[in-house]
Amino acid sequence: MTTKPEDSTKYVEELKEWINRQPHLPKNLGNNLLLRFAHSCYYDLEKTKKTVDMFFTVRGACSDLVTNRDPQSAHMQKVMKIINLSQYGISGNRWLWVWQLNDPGLENYDYISDVKFFFLSTDSNFLVSDNLPEEDIVMMDVKDITLRLLTKINLSVARRLAKYQEEAMPIRLKQIHVVNAPPFIDKIYGALKPFIKKEITEMIHFHPPKSDTLYKYLSKDDLPSNYGGTRPSMAELKEEVIENIARNRDALLDETLWRLVDKKKAESSIDSGSFRTLAID
Structure with a gap:
């Protein structure tokens, strides 16, 4: 297990110096986020630099997903009503990210708004959180998923989202759990699998409705009450996420937040190889 080094400030300072030499990268990363990047890469500075570069590059290619996302807007309010998100620390210095859809028939579901909500909630977490988990675990509740989802997914966005998440x-993503998985989940998974790296697919575990297989990986003490756990319900946990987003609304609405400087202008003065064009469409 890799723990936070005593001289962790050294990594932050080195990253700052490197970022300052990259004209295409913005300079508005807080120390907590820089340390989080180093921690996520097990304090391998070269790997950390590549991850930071990819973070901004993908976001540059996803500008439509990180703009027009005011949590008070009608389209974001609509998606917030049918999707519960939670993110909190659990035993073993791990972090659990939970997504739950509450829209039988997918009458109100909009894939783009869902992805915007994802970026909004994770950005809000990264803005203020100083936690450095040893492992990150994702849990997705697909109880209301139907094959109609295949008509809702935008494959170009799905490809970009997978690149960003991976x-x-x-x-430090270590496990992905898909709970309440219906028999036809293989058809939906099959449509998305080409965009997912093999090492990520190996982390995915499917749990059918009413099964207890999830408890082989996660204790009931770590799970929301919806899943037989002792934590608050997903609806209650979502309120914490919404409150955190509301507190950071001004920063999240800033169009320059974690955005690339004019790429064309910067590329001419960037050291060879320091900026990698992202071909994801």
């Missing part, structure tokens, strides 16, 4: 987010 190579750019400052987390």
